[in-house]
Amino acid sequence: MATRKRPSSKSKPLAEYKRKRDFTKTAEPEGKATRRRSARGLRFVIQKHAASHLHFDFRLELDGVMKSWAVPKGPSYDPSVRRLAMEVEDHPIEYNTFEGTIPKGEYGGGTVMLWDRGTYEPEGGGGADALRDGYERGDLKIVMHGKRMKGGWVLVRMRREGGRAQWLLIKHRDELADPDYDVVEEAMTSVASGRTMEEIASRKGRVWRSNRGT
Ligand code: MN
Numbered sequence: 748m749a750t751r752k753r754p755s756s757k758s759k760p761l762a763e764y765k766r767k768r769d770f771t772k773t774a775e776p777e778g779k780a781t782r783r784r785s786a787r788g789l790r791f792v793i794q795k796h797a798a799s800h801l802h803f804d805f806r807l808e809l810d811g812v813m814k815s816w817a818v819p820k821g822p823s824y825d826p827s828v829r830r831l832a833m834e835v836e837d838h839p840i841e842y843n844t845f846e847g848t849i850p851k852g853e854y855g856g857g858t859v860m861l862w863d864r865g866t867y868e869p870e871g872g873g874g875a876d877a878l879r880d881g882y883e884r885g886d887l888k889i890v891m892h893g894k895r896m897k898g899g900w901v902l903v904r905m906r907r908e909g910g911r912a913q914w915l916l917i918k919h920r921d922e923l924a925d926p927d928y929d930v931v932e933e934a935m936t937s938v939a940s941g942r943t944m945e946e947i948a949s950r951k952g953r954v955w956r957s958n959r960g961t
Contacts, residue, residue, distance in 0.1 A: 760812050763836040767854045774847055775855075778839020780811040788866035789875070791891060792843040793822075797944055798857040803931075805832060805916065807867060807889070809878055812837040818916055821931040822896060826924045829915040832902060846939055848948060858948045861939040865893030870901075870919075885912070888919075895934050898923035 760780035770777045792813070794804040803821040806813035816832035823830055846861045869877035870888035881887035885904025891897060899919030904912050918924050936943055 761837055761839055764838055767836070769853060773849050773853050775845055775849060776839055776841035778841045781840055788868060789878070790840070790843060791863075791865060791867045791893065791896070792861065793863040793893075793896065794845070795821075795860040795862040795944065796855065796857060797859075797948075798849075798855050803862060804835075804838075804859075806838055806842070807878075807887075808840060809875065809882065811840070813840055813842060814882065816902070816914060816916070822900070822916055822918070824918050824924055824928045824930055825926040826918045826920045827926065829917050832914040832916040834912045834914060844939075846937060846942075846947060848950070858944050860937045860942070860944055860947055862934065863893040863895040863938050865891060865896065867891045867893075870899055885914070894938050895930055 761778060764778065768775060790808040790813075792804075792806045794806070796802055796804050796817075800819065803818045805816045805818050805822075808814075815835045815838050817835050818830055818832045820830050843864065844861075846859055848858050849856045851857075867889045868874075869881065870890055871877065873880075878887065878889070881889075887902040888899065889901070890899050899921045901917050901919060903915045903917065905915060906913055937947065940947075
């Protein structure tokens with residue numbers, strides 16, 4: 748079975764992202780793929796998202812977009828735990844600063860928290876080429892430099908069901924691995940604003956304006 752990106756995603760990056768959203772109703776960024784590179788390295792972001800089912804959106808910058816996975820249970824520091832990571836559509840890099848509420852009834856409706864962010868790199872060096880290769884092979888070994896995500900992690904592709912692949916997110920057995928540390932339970936506030944999900948949902952500290960119903 749072919750494991751490469753479909754050609755359409757190459758010619759029209761973010762087409763699926765845009766098709767799924769009505770930007771007159773959601774405050775999410777419309778976004779565009781970019782060739783600009785951050786001098787600080789490739790970025791990652793994890794957003795906690797209370798949609799119809801709570802999950803963590805795990806996003807890695809690669810080739811001008813954020814490669815994205817939905818991780819229902821979030822990451823685990825226990826190397827014996829494999830967390831399901833469902834591949835979803837690429838997101839724009841501007842999405843990395845999005846925190847707020849997507850209106851009910853819109854795609855992904857619910858509260859979004861910036862749960863972690865930072866930079867990441869391929870475990871064995873080699874820059875974007877090594878990352879692209881790992882992504883396409885379905886064996887992506889990375890080192891993360893976040894506030895909550897630190898050290899080595901791997902994303903391993905299992906199988907495709909329909910159009911999209913299911914992966915596993917696993918902590919590497921390194922000096923930061925810790926079976927007793929439940930990062931999802933410990934880290935309950937935004938890495939950007941310090942707010943809880945409830946505070947974001949009640950729009951404390953920040954107001955998102957939606958065109959809906961006005
Ligand atoms: Mn999501």
